[in-house]
């Protein structure tokens with residue numbers, strides 16, 4: 001089941017801690033497909049290739065860079081993962097606990113997750129941003145499955161308010177004047193790598209999903225387990241399968257749509273980070 005020991009997590013974190021000069025990041029971000037550009041806004045960056053970090057995983061997706069970047073955004077110390085890990089790459093749910101556990105051991109105060117997603121809610125438009133207020137994951141596994149590591153959290157844990165309400169309030173306050181349209185909604189996880197079928201999207205809508213994607217929930221659950229405050233955003237890069245007639249979904253379309261809002265979303269994220 002590929003469960004790392006607490007000592008292995010520590011080795012990973014100790015290495016990163018040393019590389020970033022013993023600093024404690026205020027905020028850590030995981031960027032999504034086509035949204036890696038945000039990393040270029042980080043001032044005085046220390047860039048660490050994932051391959052240099054003990055026990056770390058490797059990004060196999062082209063649109064994900066595979067670098068950990070530490071530096072400042074305004075007054076805040078920021079650690080940023082440009083390149084995330086997904087279940088569809090062959091990683092187990094348990095392996096996907098690693099990034100947020102690294103953040104925890106480094107003393108990060110808030111985790112921000114960003115993803116590209118397909119809009120299920122027909123009132124949403126491509127380029128809109130959804131603040132995740134809850135999620136649906138019907139796949140039968142959990143990043144916390146298998147032996148529990150009590151150093152991070154308890155065996156059974158509450159996820160009622162895992163997308164921290166006070167941070168969502170702050171994020172919505174920052175939305176004004178951003179030039180972007182915001183919603184609050186429910187994200188539904190699908191394993192990928194195939195996009196969903198139109199029937200799956202109809203089912204997702206009936207279940208209460210507003211957007212679908214192939215990431216984020218493992219990281220969010222890991223944050224909830226270790227008591228880490230969490231903020232998560234989905235960028236609507238496409239209408240989900242079957243919503244529009246005669247449209248085929250592709251990674252290029254996802255990248256293009258993300259690219260169009262990257263500048264405005266980057267400005268917005270800077271504002272959020274400064275106010276956290």
Ligand code: HPA
Pocket residue numbers: 116117118119190195196212213214237238239240241249254
């Ligand atoms: N489905 C799943 N993941 C995605 C999508 C989608 O429509 N768009 C971007 N990531």
